Amino acid sequence: MGSTKKHLADPGARPQGGSGSSDLALIKRVQQGDRSAFDLLVIKYQHKILKLVMRYVRDPSEALDVTQEAFLKAYRAAPSFRGDSAFYTWLYRIAINTAKNYLVAAGRRPSHFNLDLQDPEQQDLLSDLRELDTPEGIAQSDDIREVITKAIADLPEELRTAILLREIEGMSYEEIAQTMECPVGTVRSRIFRAREAIDKRLGPLLQ
Amino acid sequence: MTAMTEPVHDQLSAFIDDELSEEESAFLVRRLERDTAARERLIRYSIIGAALRGELLQPDPLILRRRIQAALDGAPKAALPAQPAARAARLAPLRNRRLVRPLAGAGIAATVAVAAIGLLRYTGDTGADGTVTAPAGALTASQWREPESYVVPAQDATPRERRELPIRLTNYLVQHGQYASHLNRTAVHSNVISVNHTEMPAAPEPVIDLEEEPVQ
Amino acid sequence: MTRAVEELNYQGTFVHVRDGTTETLQIIHRNEGGRVAERILALDGAMREIIRREDEVQCILPDHRIVLLEQRKELNPLASALPSYDAELEPNYEIALQATARVAKRRAQVVAIQPRDEFRYGYRLWLDEETAMPLKTQVVDERGTIVEQIVFTNLDIVDFIRPEAIEPTTKTEGFTWYRPPTSTSVEGEPAEVSWRAAQLPGGFRLSAATRGLIAGSEYPVEHLVYSDGLATVSVFIEDPKTKAELTEGFVKMGSTNAFSLMLRGRRVTAIGEVPQQTVRTIASSLTAE
Numbered sequence: 001m002g003s004t005k006k007h008l009a010d011p012g013a014r015p016q017g018g019s020g021s022s023d024l025a026l027i028k029r030v031q032q033g034d035r036s037a038f039d040l041l042v043i044k045y046q047h048k049i050l051k052l053v054m055r056y057v058r059d060p061s062e063a064l065d066v067t068q069e070a071f072l073k074a075y076r077a078a079p080s081f082r083g084d085s086a087f088y089t090w091l092y093r094i095a096i097n098t099a100k101n102y103l104v105a106a107g108r109r110p111s112h113f114n115l116d117l118q119d120p121e122q123q124d125l126l127s128d129l130r131e132l133d134t135p136e137g138i139a140q141s142d143d144i145r146e147v148i149t150k151a152i153a154d155l156p157e158e159l160r161t162a163i164l165l166r167e168i169e170g171m172s173y174e175e176i177a178q179t180m181e182c183p184v185g186t187v188r189s190r191i192f193r194a195r196e197a198i199d200k201r202l203g204p205l206l207q
Numbered sequence: 208m209t210a211m212t213e214p215v216h217d218q219l220s221a222f223i224d225d226e227l228s229e230e231e232s233a234f235l236v237r238r239l240e241r242d243t244a245a246r247e248r249l250i251r252y253s254i255i256g257a258a259l260r261g262e263l264l265q266p267d268p269l270i271l272r273r274r275i276q277a278a279l280d281g282a283p284k285a286a287l288p289a290q291p292a293a294r295a296a297r298l299a300p301l302r303n304r305r306l307v308r309p310l311a312g313a314g315i316a317a318t319v320a321v322a323a324i325g326l327l328r329y330t331g332d333t334g335a336d337g338t339v340t341a342p343a344g345a346l347t348a349s350q351w352r353e354p355e356s357y358v359v360p361a362q363d364a365t366p367r368e369r370r371e372l373p374i375r376l377t378n379y380l381v382q383h384g385q386y387a388s389h390l391n392r393t394a395v396h397s398n399v400i401s402v403n404h405t406e407m408p409a410a411p412e413p414v415i416d417l418e419e420e421p422v423q
Numbered sequence: 424m425t426r427a428v429e430e431l432n433y434q435g436t437f438v439h440v441r442d443g444t445t446e447t448l449q450i451i452h453r454n455e456g457g458r459v460a461e462r463i464l465a466l467d468g469a470m471r472e473i474i475r476r477e478d479e480v481q482c483i484l485p486d487h488r489i490v491l492l493e494q495r496k497e498l499n500p501l502a503s504a505l506p507s508y509d510a511e512l513e514p515n516y517e518i519a520l521q522a523t524a525r526v527a528k529r530r531a532q533v534v535a536i537q538p539r540d541e542f543r544y545g546y547r548l549w550l551d552e553e554t555a556m557p558l559k560t561q562v563v564d565e566r567g568t569i570v571e572q573i574v575f576t577n578l579d580i581v582d583f584i585r586p587e588a589i590e591p592t593t594k595t596e597g598f599t600w601y602r603p604p605t606s607t608s609v610e611g612e613p614a615e616v617s618w619r620a621a622q623l624p625g626g627f628r629l630s631a632a633t634r635g636l637i638a639g640s641e642y643p644v645e646h647l648v649y650s651d652g653l654a655t656v657s658v659f660i661e662d663p664k665t666k667a668e669l670t671e672g673f674v675k676m677g678s679t680n681a682f683s684l685m686l687r688g689r690r691v692t693a694i695g696e697v698p699q700q701t702v703r704t705i706a707s708s709l710t711a712e
Contacts, residue, residue, distance in 0.1 A: 022225045025232035029240075035279055036240055039272065043253050044223065046271040047262035064271060071275045140576060141263045148258045166224060167259040173226050192220035198255050199248065206251060267438075267576065270467075273445065277467045379637070380679065383648075383657035383694050 023087035030078045038075050045088065046071070049095045056099035066102045070095040147205055151198040159197065162190035215245060223252050430454055431554060434588070435527065435578035436466070440571065453584040460589040474591050483593045490600045512652045515539055515626035524549060526558035527575040536653065541565045542624035542701045543654045544678060554580060562678045565698050570678035618645055618660050622708030624701055626651035641665065649695075649705060656695030656705055663688045673699055682706045 023044075029037035050067045057063040074094050081090055152160055158180070165176045173191075177184045215238070221227045222235050239246050250269070257263045264270050434451040447466040453459070458477060465471040472483040482491040512518070521533040531549035538545050549559035558578065562571040619629070631648035642662030649656045674681040681694040682702040686709055693706035 020225060021229040021232045022222045022227055022235075024229060025236045028233075029236055034240065036246075037236060038279070039276060040236070040239060040246070040249065042272045042275050043250050043269075046269075046275075047253075047257040047260070047264065050264065050271060051262055064274070067271055068274050068278060071271075072278055075279065141258075141268050144254060144268060145258045145263055148255055152259070163255075164259065167256045173221075173224065188217070188221055188226065191224065192217045195220050195252050195255060196216060199251050202251050202255065206247075206254075267447075270447075273447070273467045277469070280469075379657065379659050379681070379692055379694050383655070 020086040020088075024083060027078060027081055027083075027087050030075070031081070038078070041074075041087070041091075042071055045091060048088075049091065052092065052095055053099045056096070057102060062102070066099050067095065069102075070098040073098060143205060144202065147201050148198055151201045152194075155194055155197055159190050159194040162187055163194035163198075166191050215242075216248065219245060219249050220252060223249060223256070431556065431580055432582060432584045433556070433578060433580045434584065435575050437573055437575045439573050451584060451588050453586070453589055455586070460586075462589045462591070464592065470593070472591055472593055474589065476589070481591070483591055483595055483598070485593045488598045490595050490598050515543065515651050516545075516653060521547075523552070526551075527578045529553070529558060529578060531558050538565075540625065541698060542627075542704070543651060543697050544570070546653070551578075556580070562696065564678070571696075617712050618647065618658075618709055619712050620647070620649065620658065620705045620708050621710045622704055623649060624651075624704060627654075627656065627705070630655075654695060654697045654701075656693055656697055656702060658691065658693045658705060658709065660709070661690040661692075665690065673703070675699070687711065 023041065026037045026041050030041070046067070049070060050063060053067045053070065054060070054063045057066050070091070074091050077094070081087065152163070155163070161180060162176055165171045165179060166173075171179065173184050173187045176187045176191075180187065215235075218227060218231060218235050222232060227235065239249065254263070254268050257268060267273075432452065432454055434449075436447060436449050439446045439448065445467075449464045449466055451462045453461065459475070460477070461473075461475040463473040463475075470485045472485075474481045474483070483489075484491070515538060517535075517537040517539060519535045519537070521535050524531050524533055526549045530552045532552055534548040534550060536546040536548070544565070545563040547559075547561040547563065548557050550556070551558050556578070557573075559574045560572065561569045564570045627649045628651070629647060630650040632646070634643050634645045636642075637644050637646070637659075642664050644662065644665075645660040647658040647660075649658070671684045672682070674683070678696045679694065680697060680699045680702045681692055682699065683690065683692040684706055685691070691706050691709050693702040695702060
């Protein structure tokens with residue numbers, strides 16, 4: 001999973017914040033039967049988990065099915081989540097197991113999938129989803145990406161750097177603070193301001 | 208609900224990065240339960256991240272979430288503690304209140320069937336303005352005869368929600384759709400730019416030649 | 424020459440949005456020598472599949488093991504009274520071409536249909552420049568809010584679609600099949616309607632009138648259809664013997680509004696994709712001729 005996995009899967013690596021407390025707060029609510037809290041976890045991790053699953057299940061529509069199943073399993077298993085590991089680590093394992101089980105089952109109908117574990121870094125995996133007949137959204141991803149790319153380009157440099165270190169490098173605020181030689185509070189503020197600026201343009205698109 | 212203030216935006220941003228303390232997180236999660244604007248903002252923040260990492264699902268960034276939601280909607284409720292009525296009502300607009308309406312816009316003539324499927328997740332409550340927005344019914348008694356209604360049981364409907372049960376209205380709507388669909392969307396729309404609509408043999412030839420309309 | 428929506432062969436995915444909910448559907452539309460067939464598959468939510476072959480519509484609901492069947496007559500004779508769109512629209516709507524835009528990777532001409540009063544909704548249409556197929560439609564209420572929206576997210580217009588593509592993906596063996604009552608008029612009774620709306624918002628005219636059984640009705644129901652060429656309002660008048668089920672007042676479902684009241688011992692309900700005041704005005708003004 002590269003650096004993203006390291007940070008998310010190993011909360012101990014984060015000296016401050018990033019302790020998985022957001023997820024913990026959410027999963028506690030889920031355990032109390034709050035489905036909207038689970039929805040937030042889905043929102044947060046759907047992209048990552050799908051990407052993970054697509055390493056195993058190459059067909060985009062099947063990968064979607066498997067990812068969905070993984071989340072449903074996680075939902076059903078939520079009461080048994082004890083917090084021994086970070087939520088994402090736990091979800092990650094469920095997703096991998098679901099994908100592997102799927103491949104075993106799909107072995108009976110080999111024409112429907114294409115297993116190629118030798119080549120996990122498929123840059124175009126996600127763009128394959130383009131071919132899916134699972135559609136839609138009022139705003140489409142192409143438009144969204146375009147707007148976001150432009151908005152990022154227009155950001156003041158310190159905001160742009162902060163959000164890119166966070167979103168792309170997966171750094172914690174503390175790590176970004178060290179990299180950018182500024183206080184953690186400043187990092188938090190910069191990332192927030194960057195998001196606000198992007199959101200201003202993204203919001204109307206998603207209305 | 209009070210208008211969302213910037214500090215909450217800032218918290219949302221830190222929350223999605225998992226940089227809030229446990230207490231703050233718990234507080235925010237409770238807030239997110241009732242603050243739909245904040246939820247939407249959180250969704251947008253997550254979309255921003257996904258887009259930057261090239262993880263954005265194509266063509267709909269939220270397709271998975273929708274599918275998971277839908278799957279959970281169909282899951283047996285018994286597994287969960289009963290929802291407070293207020294929350295159930297709040298969730299209704301998001302998940303359950305499907306308009307009972309023919310899908311005319313895609314070149315589909317409205318059909319009884321289409322109207323009926325629209326009802327599947329259409330459970331009711333009383334809207335904020337006091338209007339009833341409701342039908343959720345059931346195919347009563349034996350399923351081996353002509354339907355008394357096209358309403359199909361909604362899985363989540365509770366007795367309370369069924370209270371209003373204007374099955375009659377649903378049947379009206381189905382009947383209405385047979386007329387409305389020809390006029391209302393596809394037909395009209397395509398006719399508007401001079402396209403014959405084969406399903407409308409009775410309709411006169413086009414209609415409005417937009418070439419002659421003032422162009423803005 | 425432009426081709427009709429029905430005449431094309433196409434497959435695509437569209438999203439139907441209303442009341443804050445989104446529904447995604449896949450459509451495959453086939454026209455072979457004028458024989459139209461169509462398959463619509465709900466991609467999210469409960470599994471639903473609709474197969475339309477010319478005049479027969481099957482709606483398959485696998486979760487409920489149900490098939491709803493409708494014999495759909497190619498427009499019934501009453502429909503011949505459907506109004507024309509030309510001059511009739513003009514007093515009630517202002518139609519304007521707007522910018523061009525891209526929808527579902529296709530170029531579209533945006534058309535705005537603005538109501539001239541508050542008795543009807545407005546529409547915005549994104550029409551495919553090549554085929555005039557509506558790629559996106561919005562229904563806009565009197566406050567300017569989009570109350571309903573349909574957007575194609577991908578659309579392939581093709582020369583030919585294999586017949587198998589229209590076959591249901593669901594096996595329906597063992598499912599319960601429902602057929603609604605088919606008649607629009609009651610045996611032995613003249614199918615004439617004696618009620619009319621005395622007060623109509625400008626431009627609305629009676630376009631159809633029928634009397635007969637509808638699903639769930641024990642006694643014949645009178646059904647009037649009023650249209651201004653774009654919007655349609657149905658009025659249903661129940662037989663006095665029918666037990667009133669609806670309470671008086673408004674019911675709102677996305678862009679559809681209904682208003683129900685008792686008039687001379689009969690339940691009268693107006694319903695249509697129009698603002699509330701339109702259904703109320705029409706329903707309240709009903710008189711027996």
